[in-house]
Amino acid sequence: MINFQNKTKSFLDFVTMFVQIVLNTTLAFLAVIITCLLIKELIGFAELVNSDQVNQYHIFLERILVFFIYFEFISMIVKYFKESYHFPMRYFLYIGITAMVRLVIVDHEEAEKTLMYAFVILILIISYFILNFTPRERPEKYTIQKK
Template identity: 60%
Template structure:
């Protein structure tokens, strides 16, 4: 906002500064996530070329980590495309993927596995509710 008068000065509001800091941090985070995503791709290439003797659950875990990185990058891209707004459904996608990874990695305790599956069910029901309810926004 520029004020009119003898001395023209630029005043910047606190929300504008905070938005700039947030956007800068998100761009930095996307850079880190892209590097980690490339690291997972290198692991997949090495796994399939060298025919590593690693257990299959480690490969599945790395695949799900890859998708988590990918979903976070997609969510940040959507944030900038949708005028600085995080869509809730992306958080649900990430939660479902993270819980699936948790089941694959830590499946020793049957009770914990059942609880993780219940969490996934709640997330899926939440996703269904979000998509089935109409938006009740007033348009200006």
């Protein structure tokens, strides 16, 4: 019985390690793709500044916010590798806030939608505020005791 448990544990360890390697490789590949898109946005900025559309601030702001979304995703992937394969929740909130601000700037014709987007931004900011004031470690009374 003990031999079976050891084999099962070693098999599960192998599967976990394999899936972690696949995940890390995929995220590294995604980081390369997003970096290329980030560079493409920088080139787009240069073209936009030199074009006749420089006075259309909606286009410029939209491009800046897309740039920051790419930047935040890359930062999140870097943090994932630096923090022992863990995505910090605050980065998801940053990306959500930036994406919603982009929607407000791009799609602001209907007042109801804009109000809804603003409400979502408020919820995300409140979530970020709560996250910052919550202790990072769980109190001992809430942790599961191993026997």
